[in-house]
Amino acid sequence: MSDFNSRLKLYQQRIDKALDACLPNGQAQKNKLTEAMRYSVIGGGGKRIRPAMVYAAGEAMDVDQNILDTPACAVEIIHTYSLIHDDLPAMDDDNLRRGQPTCHKAFDEATAILAGDALQAHAFEILAASDLHVNDRRRLEMITLLATASGSDGMAGGQAIDLAAVGNRLTLEQLEAMHRLKTGALIKASILLGAMCSPTVTEEELAMLGRYADCIGLSFQIQDDILDVIGDTETLGKPKGSDEKMQKPTYPSILGLDASRKLALEQHQQALSHLETLGQRADTLRQLSAYIVEREF
Amino acid sequence: MSDFNSRLKLYQQRIDKALDACLPNGQAQKNKLTEAMRYSVIGGGGKRIRPAMVYAAGEAMDVDQNILDTPACAVEIIHTYSLIHDDLPAMDDDNLRRGQPTCHKAFDEATAILAGDALQAHAFEILAASDLHVNDRRRLEMITLLATASGSDGMAGGQAIDLAAVGNRLTLEQLEAMHRLKTGALIKASILLGAMCSPTVTEEELAMLGRYADCIGLSFQIQDDILDVIGDTETLGKPKGSDEKMQKPTYPSILGLDASRKLALEQHQQALSHLETLGQRADTLRQLSAYIVEREF
Numbered sequence: 001m002s003d004f005n006s007r008l009k010l011y012q013q014r015i016d017k018a019l020d021a022c023l024p025n026g027q028a029q030k031n032k033l034t035e036a037m038r039y040s041v042i043g044g045g046g047k048r049i050r051p052a053m054v055y056a057a058g059e060a061m062d063v064d065q066n067i068l069d070t071p072a073c074a075v076e077i078i079h080t081y082s083l084i085h086d087d088l089p090a091m092d093d094d095n096l097r098r099g100q101p102t103c104h105k106a107f108d109e110a111t112a113i114l115a116g117d118a119l120q121a122h123a124f125e126i127l128a129a130s131d132l133h134v135n136d137r138r139r140l141e142m143i144t145l146l147a148t149a150s151g152s153d154g155m156a157g158g159q160a161i162d163l164a165a166v167g168n169r170l171t172l173e174q175l176e177a178m179h180r181l182k183t184g185a186l187i188k189a190s191i192l193l194g195a196m197c198s199p200t201v202t203e204e205e206l207a208m209l210g211r212y213a214d215c216i217g218l219s220f221q222i223q224d225d226i227l228d229v230i231g232d233t234e235t236l237g238k239p240k241g242s243d244e245k246m247q248k249p250t251y252p253s254i255l256g257l258d259a260s261r262k263l264a265l266e267q268h269q270q271a272l273s274h275l276e277t278l279g280q281r282a283d284t285l286r287q288l289s290a291y292i293v294e295r296e297f
Numbered sequence: 298m299s300d301f302n303s304r305l306k307l308y309q310q311r312i313d314k315a316l317d318a319c320l321p322n323g324q325a326q327k328n329k330l331t332e333a334m335r336y337s338v339i340g341g342g343g344k345r346i347r348p349a350m351v352y353a354a355g356e357a358m359d360v361d362q363n364i365l366d367t368p369a370c371a372v373e374i375i376h377t378y379s380l381i382h383d384d385l386p387a388m389d390d391d392n393l394r395r396g397q398p399t400c401h402k403a404f405d406e407a408t409a410i411l412a413g414d415a416l417q418a419h420a421f422e423i424l425a426a427s428d429l430h431v432n433d434r435r436r437l438e439m440i441t442l443l444a445t446a447s448g449s450d451g452m453a454g455g456q457a458i459d460l461a462a463v464g465n466r467l468t469l470e471q472l473e474a475m476h477r478l479k480t481g482a483l484i485k486a487s488i489l490l491g492a493m494c495s496p497t498v499t500e501e502e503l504a505m506l507g508r509y510a511d512c513i514g515l516s517f518q519i520q521d522d523i524l525d526v527i528g529d530t531e532t533l534g535k536p537k538g539s540d541e542k543m544q545k546p547t548y549p550s551i552l553g554l555d556a557s558r559k560l561a562l563e564q565h566q567q568a569l570s571h572l573e574t575l576g577q578r579a580d581t582l583r584q585l586s587a588y589i590v591e592r593e594f
Contacts (some may be wrong), residue, residue: 005431024449024534029494031457031458031461032457032461033312033449033452033453033454034449034459037449041523045370049327061388081414082414084415085410085411088387088407089408090385090405090406090407091407091410108387109387110385110388110457110460111385111457111460113382113385113387113388114382114415114453114456114457114460117378117382117413117417117447117448117453118416118447118448118449118453118454119378119446120414120417121417121444121447121448121449121451121453122340122444122448122449124421124440124444125440125441125444125445127442127566128314128437128438128440128441130445134430136433136434136436136437137433139336139437140425140426140433140436140437141425143421143422143425143440144422144425147418147419147421147425147426148422150414150415150418151321151330151418151419151422152321152330152334152418152419153413153414154418156330156411156414157328157330157415159329160328160329160408160411161328163408163411164328164329164405168334174317189435221399286444
């Protein structure tokens with residue numbers, strides 16, 4: 001795990017620089033909207049786990065980090081827009097995110113809605129407009145993948161199911177289906193976008209990485225639920241127990257803590273099994289999977 | 298004008314069918330989110346003026362209507378998502394849109410936010426994934442164009458300026474700059490996306506059409522402002538005088554009604570002048586420009 005921690009720090013430094021360079025700087029027309037966009041993406045930092053997935057998967061396929069910056073920015077920007085909107089009063093009504101006031105608290109609700117909207121557009125703009133050193137057809141496939149992962153068959157769809165589930169009891173299967181859309185789709189897109197930057201990656205390799213991504217997406221969510229129960233506000237950057245307060249169905253609430261931990265570790269083992277044919281070059285992806293189930297924030 | 302009215306009806310029938318086919322039907326997993334998306338895009342109808350711009354510009358460049366359906370759907374979906382978010386309580390707080398309850402009234406605020414988000418993703422997804430019979434590089438340019446027109450340098454940026462302007466007095470130049478982003482950018486994108494579907498359109502033709510689009514974008518907004526003063530709720534589909542109620546700066550409030558009408562007609566004349574080199578094949582675009590300044594709803 002310590003191996004991945006030091007690598008994650010390097011990824012974080014790299015993505016922070018890339019995000020700063022890729023966001024509108026608002027210098028031409030200094031305004032609240034671009035300030036809010038930068039505040040949410042750059043201000044609080046965040047774990048940058050999705051960009052790290054892009055880098056790790058790309059590196060496993062021998063892709064240069066310079067090429068991976070754009071898809072890494074795109075997934076972090078999509079993730080951030082979804083956080084801004086999720087935090088709104090009409091959704092989860094959160095005041096704190098990544099240790100700082102949420103966007104609608106630091107600015108106002110209208111600006112937060114628009115900042116999220118503009119960030120989503122920006123993610124697709126950079127994927128379509130940047131020189132990625134991959135052919136145009138592949139780039140269209142990458143945009144399609146990210147759009148599908150973000151929309152009604154992905155993240156937004158999962159969030160809608162999540163909202164409808166508040167106060168209801170879900171089965172384990174329903175919970176898993178919800179998370180596969182809400183967080184799993186973008187995590188899978190992050191892994192695949194990194195790998196798709198390789199001109200030589202095979203369909204079989206992408207399929208393996210997709211299965212690996214499904215497993216780490218699930219273990220990521222289980223660990224998130226566990227940390228919401230046992231973590232503290234300072235390390236989480238958001239109030240502990242907020243899921244319980246919101247009466248959101250979680251893995252610990254359905255399975256209990258011990259069985260949840262066990263399930264996360266099973267997913268980690270399964271994730272590793274999908275990397276077997278990739279050999280040594282997938283070591284960072286192995287460390288990433290371990291990091292996800294061992295992390296404490 | 299009557300010429301364009303009958304053509305607009307045909308475009309409307311065509312786009313309604315295309316939108317119905319391209320939106321997620323939610324039959325696989327009948328849920329509130331896809332219902333809300335379909336409700337807002339299909340439910341109230343709407344003038345479909347942006348899809349009409351795609352068709353008219355494409356036809357002026359001899360593009361088959363079948364090819365134009367996808368960009369026409371994309372711009373209407375982007376437009377609809379922006380209406381859903383603009384209508385939210387934190388923004389314009391409107392209860393009525395296209396003669397039916399706004400999305401957050403018919404469903405709820407959280408669903409309206411997510412429906413807008415998912416629609417934006419869907420617009421980029423269909424542009425990236427559909428077979429447009431244009432080469433991949435051109436398709437990436439089209440996605441870039443639509444994303445830029447939607448984001449902080451386009452529609453969302455203009456909406457942010459608009460919100461900041463409520464209750465303030467703007468100069469004519471500031472009002473024009475705001476509308477160039479808020480409504481102008483997507484109108485320009487609609488004209489250009491249609492023309493870009495032609496494999497033979499030249500850079501010069503695109504430049505001319507861009508200037509034409511700037512003019513009709515402005516005259517469209519001026520006429521919108523005029524109709525908000527003189528129209529009635531039934532034909533507008535929204536309450537008359539809502540701009541005044543919101544203390545929004547408008548052309549009539551700055552210039553008065555007569556000078557606003559004059560300015561709209563000047564823009565129409567300028568629009569026509571940019572079409573001169575295109576000859577007869579641009580007749581529909583000429584009728585479109587006339588329709589925009591003559592329309593009564």
